[in-house]
Amino acid sequence: VQLQASGGGLVQAGGSLTLSCAASGRQVFNYAVGWFRQAPGKEREFVAAIRPGGKKYYTDSVKGRFAISRDNAKNSVNLQMDSLKPEDTAVYYCALDNLFRSSVDEPRYYGDRRTYDYWGQGTLVTVSS
Numbered sequence: 001v002q003l004q005a006s007g008g009g010l011v012q013a014g015g016s017l018t019l020s021c022a023a024s025g026r027q028v029f030n031y032a033v034g035w036f037r038q039a040p041g042k043e044r045e046f047v048a049a050i051r052p053g054g055k056k057y058y059t060d061s062v063k064g065r066f067a068i069s070r071d072n073a074k075n076s077v078n079l080q081m082d083s084l085k086p087e088d089t090a091v092y093y094c095a096l097d098n099l100f101r102s103s104v105d106e107p108r109y110y111g112d113r114r115t116y117d118y119w120g121q122g123t124l125v126t127v128s129s
Contacts, residue, residue, distance in 0.1 A: 001025035001118045005094045008123030011084055015127070019079040021094030021120055028070055032097040032110055033077040035068065037090035037125075044093070049110040050077060052101045057110050062088075084127045091122040 007019040021033060034049035048068040049057045056068050067080040077094060095116035109115055 001096065001098070003094050003096060003118055003120035005092065005120035005123040008092060008125045010126045010128065013084060013086055013127055013129050015084050016080070016082045017084065017125060019081065019092055019094075019123060019125070020076050021078070022074065022076045023096065024075070026096060026098075026118075027072075028075055028077055028096070029072050030101055031099070032102050032115075033070070034095050034097070034110060034116060035077075035079045035092060036095060036113060037088075037092045038122075039087075039090040042090075044113060046111040046113070047092070048079060051110065057107050059111070081125070084125075086127045086129045089125060089127050091124050093122045094120045 002024045004022045011017055030052055032051050035047040036044050037047050038044040046059050050068045050070055065083045069078050096118045097115050098117035
């Protein structure tokens with residue numbers, strides 16, 4: 001299983017970026033996929049996740065600004081990021097939970113790094129003020 005994250009870059013505050021996580025070895029519509037981020041000197045933190053049935057979760061700081069979606073044709077999961085702030089600066093990682101068609105209905109499960117079995121290499125997002 002391989003995950004390839006892309007789409008990072010430098011953007012001004014208030015701008016937008018779309019990250020993409022392309023998967024191989026698993027069909028993303030059958031597995032939960034999450035996005036996490038890690039700022040310099042900080043712990044990796046949960047950003048958003050999408051379940052096999054389409055239910056979505058977001059950390060509070062990005063609600064209303066970020067949107068996670070799935071593209072089954074491309075076998076990828078995207079993270080649309082709008083109204084970006086300098087505090088969104090981080091390396092963003094996508095990750096896949098290897099539980100087939102997970103029916104776990106607990107938000108904390110999808111927000112926990114330990115849930116995920118496979119990780120992409122990360123893509124850097126820098127938001128300038």
